[in-house]
Amino acid sequence: xxxxxxxxxxxxxxxxxxxxxxxxxxxxxxxxxxxxxxxxxxxxxxxxxxxxxxxxxxxxxxxxxxxxxxxxxxxxxxxxxxxxxxxxxxxxxxxxxxxxxxxxxxxxxxxxxxxxxxxxxxxxxxxxxxxxxxxxxxxxxxxxxxxxxxxxxxxxxxxxxxxxxxxxxxxxxxxxxxxxxxxxxxxxxxxxxxxxxxxxxxxxxxxxxxxxxxxxxxxxxxxxxxxxxxxxxxxxxxxxxxxxxxxxxxxxxxxxxxxxxxxxxxxxxxxxxxxxxxxxxxxxxxxxxxxxxxxxxxxxxxxxxxxxxxxxxxxxxxxxxxxxxxxxxxxxxxxxxxxxxxxxxxxxxxxxxxxxxxxxxxxxxxxxxxxxxxxxxxxx
Amino acid sequence: xxxxxxxxxxxxxxxxxxxxxxxxxxxxxxxxxxxxxxxxxxxxxxxxxxxxxxxxxxxxxxxxxxxxxxxxxxxxxxxxxxxxxxxxxxxxxxxxxxxxxxxxxxxxxxxxxxxxxxxxxxxxxxxxxxxxxxxxxxxxxxxxxxxxxxxxxxxxxxxxxxxxxxxxxxxxxxxxxxxxxxxxxxxxxxxxxxxxxxxxxxxxxxxxxxxxxxxxxxxxxxxxxxxxxxxxxxxxxxxxxxxxxxxxxxxxxxxxxxxxxxxxxxxxxxxxxxxxxxxxxxxxxxxxxxxxxxxxxxxxxxxxxxxxxxxxxxxxxxxxxxxxxxxxxxxxxxxxxxxxxxxxxxxxxxxxxxxxxxxxxxxxxxxxxxxxxxxxxxxxxxxxxxxxxxxxxxxxxxxxxxxxxxxxxxxxxxxxxxxxxxxxxxxxxxxxxxxxxxxxxxxxxxxxxxxxxxxxxxxxxxxxxxxxxxxxxxxxxxxxxxxxxxxxxxxxxxxxxxxxxxxxxxxxxxxxx
Numbered sequence: 102x103x104x105x106x107x108x109x110x111x112x113x114x115x116x117x118x119x120x121x122x123x124x125x126x127x128x129x130x131x132x133x134x135x136x137x138x139x140x141x142x143x144x145x146x147x148x149x150x151x152x153x154x155x156x157x158x159x160x161x162x163x164x165x166x167x168x169x170x171x172x173x174x175x176x177x178x179x180x181x182x183x184x185x186x187x188x189x190x191x192x193x194x195x196x197x198x199x200x201x202x203x204x205x206x207x208x209x210x211x212x213x214x215x216x217x218x219x220x221x222x223x224x225x226x227x228x229x230x231x232x233x234x235x236x237x238x239x240x241x242x243x244x245x246x247x248x249x250x251x252x253x254x255x256x257x258x259x260x261x262x263x264x265x266x267x268x269x270x271x272x273x274x275x276x277x278x279x280x281x282x283x284x285x286x287x288x289x290x291x292x293x294x295x296x297x298x299x300x301x302x303x304x305x306x307x308x309x310x311x312x313x314x315x316x317x318x319x320x321x322x323x324x325x326x327x328x329x330x331x332x333x334x335x336x337x338x339x340x341x342x343x344x345x346x347x348x349x350x351x352x353x354x355x356x357x358x359x360x361x362x363x364x365x366x367x368x369x370x371x372x373x374x375x376x377x378x379x380x381x382x383x384x385x386x387x388x389x390x391x392x393x394x395x396x397x398x399x400x401x402x403x404x405x406x407x408x409x410x411x412x413x414x415x416x417x418x419x420x421x422x423x424x425x426x427x428x429x430x431x432x433x434x435x436x437x438x439x440x441x442x443x444x445x446x447x448x449x450x451x452x453x454x455x456x457x458x459x460x461x462x463x464x465x466x467x468x469x470x471x472x473x474x475x476x477x478x479x480x481x
Numbered sequence: 482x483x484x485x486x487x488x489x490x491x492x493x494x495x496x497x498x499x500x501x502x503x504x505x506x507x508x509x510x511x512x513x514x515x516x517x518x519x520x521x522x523x524x525x526x527x528x529x530x531x532x533x534x535x536x537x538x539x540x541x542x543x544x545x546x547x548x549x550x551x552x553x554x555x556x557x558x559x560x561x562x563x564x565x566x567x568x569x570x571x572x573x574x575x576x577x578x579x580x581x582x583x584x585x586x587x588x589x590x591x592x593x594x595x596x597x598x599x600x601x602x603x604x605x606x607x608x609x610x611x612x613x614x615x616x617x618x619x620x621x622x623x624x625x626x627x628x629x630x631x632x633x634x635x636x637x638x639x640x641x642x643x644x645x646x647x648x649x650x651x652x653x654x655x656x657x658x659x660x661x662x663x664x665x666x667x668x669x670x671x672x673x674x675x676x677x678x679x680x681x682x683x684x685x686x687x688x689x690x691x692x693x694x695x696x697x698x699x700x701x702x703x704x705x706x707x708x709x710x711x712x713x714x715x716x717x718x719x720x721x722x723x724x725x726x727x728x729x730x731x732x733x734x735x736x737x738x739x740x741x742x743x744x745x746x747x748x749x750x751x752x753x754x755x756x757x758x759x760x761x762x763x764x765x766x767x768x769x770x771x772x773x774x775x776x777x778x779x780x781x782x783x784x785x786x787x788x789x790x791x792x793x794x795x796x797x798x799x800x801x802x803x804x805x806x807x808x809x810x811x812x813x814x815x816x817x818x819x820x821x822x823x824x825x826x827x828x829x830x831x832x833x834x835x836x837x838x839x840x841x842x843x844x845x846x847x848x849x850x851x852x853x854x855x856x857x858x859x860x861x862x863x864x865x866x867x868x869x870x871x872x873x874x875x876x877x878x879x880x881x882x883x884x885x886x887x888x889x890x891x892x893x894x895x896x897x898x899x900x901x902x903x904x905x906x907x908x909x910x911x912x913x914x915x916x917x918x919x920x921x922x923x924x925x926x927x928x929x930x931x932x933x934x935x936x937x938x939x940x941x942x943x944x945x946x947x948x949x950x951x952x953x954x955x956x957x958x959x960x961x962x963x964x965x966x967x968x969x970x971x972x973x974x975x976x977x978x979x980x981x982x983x984x985x986x987x988x989x990x991x992x993x994x
Contacts (some may be wrong), residue, residue: 110500123817123818124815124818124819124820125816125835125841125842126817126820126823126828126831126835127832127835127836127838129820129832131820131828131829131832133825154832156832156833156836190821192820192821193820193821193828195821195825221821223821248827249829250824251825252826255825263718
């Protein structure tokens with residue numbers, strides 16, 4: 102009898118197990134992307150936007166648009182849950198879009214702290230900042246390439262990361278940058294595109310650059326696409342990306358396209374009278390795709406001329422990026438880490454933030470042209 | 482009133498001279514010198530057997546030498562008796578004075594083409610008759626002559642049904658023990674190939690042959706096999722697979738303790754590795770002792786094909802193990818608990834097709850798996866043409882209709898079908914049966930506890946497999962306990978030139994028998 106009872110108990114344990122946390126896929130309100138906008142009327146509140154796919158044949162649309170105002174992310178989700186017959190799950194969220202105002206006001210970091218507390222939130226979720234529009238415009242847009250905004254955004258980001266056009270910034274990467282002493286986070290910036298008027302540009306997005314955030318998680322500045330490229334060179338994230346610049350050769354401006362095949366950066370930190378001094382040495386190996394210069398590239402000395410011109414160009418543009426970050430007080434390149442390693446006793450987070458603005462930074466660039474006239478990949 | 486026993490003298494019944502058998506019939510313990518007594522007794526034993534023949538013979542001067550040849554005509558070759566017994570005896574010429582000496586010399590008179598021996602024990606004689614021997618009773622002689630002339634209809638050697646190969650020998654074991662033994666002798670032409678017969682079954686008296694290579698197989702292992710077989714106490718043994726459970730180390734496990742094979746080349750290879758084989762009468766299969774878990778993933782073809790292909794198929798079979806046991810369970814776990822693990826595009830499709838299905842995923846999976854198992858069983862039991870029709874109706878018509886009727890989701894049909902196909906990749910049929918049982922347990926675990934349940938299931942399975950032993954050899958060896966030397970034939974088959982002279986691996990580690 103005891104054995105039978107034990108068997109029944111074991112069986113019931115198996116059969117009733119999991120009832121409390123079961124999440125059957127068709128009974129879920131799946132969230133794939135969320136948008137966060139600042140509430141202009143109440144700075145403490147924010148507006149959360151998202152779409153949920155609907156699968157019922159009787160529903161009018163294939164997605165349901167949802168907009169809710171709240172003081173905290175948890176409350177926003179509670180609000181949303183109260184409106185839904187299905188269980189809201191966050192594990193499928195692939196993108197979180199913030200408006201520029203939300204990023205500049207510090208709401209972004211506040212939200213990220215709450216995102217971090219959501220148990221099922223995907224740590225690889227893409228973070229994006231939209232310029233010129235609200236985040237909800239991105240969430241509610243109808244991209245022509247893909248009916249699902251979240252899928253479209255995910256693919257855009259992944260494609261550009263693979264092509265080396267933008268760094269992959271996920272929630273976990275944000276926290277790594279935020280928490281590491283001597284480096285500040287960045288987040289890709291997108292803009293809406295479309296053939297219509299400014300307000301109706303809703304058929305897609307374009308990655309226009311990077312937002313530089315400071316140690317408080319506030320957006321301090323914006324790097325355009327070219328500056329993003331130099332940022333990626335500094336941080337070793339460029340791979341296979343193509344660049345076009347204007348070189349001053351023989352007193353004439355010549356458009357030059359090239360790939361950077363290999364880059365190495367050496368940083369020599371020093372302290373001069375308590376002021377940090379960083380000597381950067383960058384060595385690049387370049388494949389020149391095309392140069393508007395009617396010269397036989399096989400000729401001796403031509404490579405050297407191009408190398409010198411490219412090095413000059415690199416030096417000027419890359420230093421400009423550094424100067425900008427110094428002005429904003431955001432060490433997104435992570436030069437502080439070199440100081441921290443060399444002068445651990447001197448280095449304090451607070452001190453570096455103040456000293457970085459006044460740090461003496463020099464850059465020496467050495468370019469080696471591997472070949473001229475490389476065939477380009479037809480995709481881009 | 483007291484009962485008083487009447488004073489009456491009863492005659493003490495005469496003690497029977499013979500012994501009683503199981504049926505209660507009296508029979509003599511020894512062969513009598515009286516021919517008629519012997520014939521009467523043997524006729525009494527086989528009185529209800531239609532194939533029992535008694536042939537009385539008398540020859541010599543005035544027919545003074547009288548004999549009776551008894552045999553079962555369905556098991557013996559009558560022509561042999563005629564050619565090698567009756568004919569030579571008829572040709573004998575001797576004087577009357579010599580007639581009394583003839584009975585004791587019969588065994589010398591008969592030609593040596595037949596295996597001839599004398600036997601006096603009555604029980605042994607009966608056993609000889611039922612195993613296809615003829616018995617010659619001779620008047621005035623208290624021993625019988627046993628003549629071996631076995632002949633019965635048997636299936637010819639054909640290609641093994643459950644272990645068919647594209648490359649390699651096509652011969653399979655048959656139900657005849659002698660044929661099977663000859664198949665083995667042809668493959669291992671060495672006097673060291675030992676074939677010991679041990680009768681099993683108090684009624685069936687089936688010979689089980691323990692075969693091994695002297696000097697190669699572990700002596701302790703051979704001894705243990707002999708002892709365990711001798712201890713078997715069953716009425717009848719109809720197939721060698723019956724022994725599987727009777728001599729196993731572990732009693733409660735879904736996994737077979739020993740692998741069985743229909744292929745003589747596979748058994749021969751096992752013997753060379755130092756294993757012990759068991760062949761039985763009336764069984765077209767042989768058992769290989771000891772067996773390790775990894776043997777179930779090995780096919781004869783692995784050793785005949787070029788080695789890279791063997792590595793590929795071995796890997797595929799290992800993958801199939803996980804697919805059979807855990808694929809449906811994984812689907813159930815993901816759909817029921819872990820939506821975050823599914824790629825976005827896929828979950829959209831999954832949710833869309835699951836929407837009209839009324840059952841929970843675990844129930845849906847169980848229904849489909851039960852249907853698959855039913856189809857498999859139906860396909861096996863039905864005659865071949867009908868079996869094919871059932872498969873087509875089941876797989877195509879029912880699957881399609883179930884999806885269209887929104888009873889099951891199309892993804893689950895694919896998952897279950899993939900698991901079904903994977904089950905046919907593993908070469909050992911009986912091993913797959915164990916996996917099919919486990920599959921249902923894993924589905925229940927996944928439906929109740931999600932991925933956690935699945936992982937717990939795998940851990941418990943791993944612990945159980947580690948605890949199993951086959952004649953003292955750990956079931957998971959040589960992976961655990963790890964033996965680098967024997968790893969050449971586990972996850973891949975090393976090229977033959979890298980195997981060494983001994984071949985893939987050695988079973989046991991003791992002295993050769």
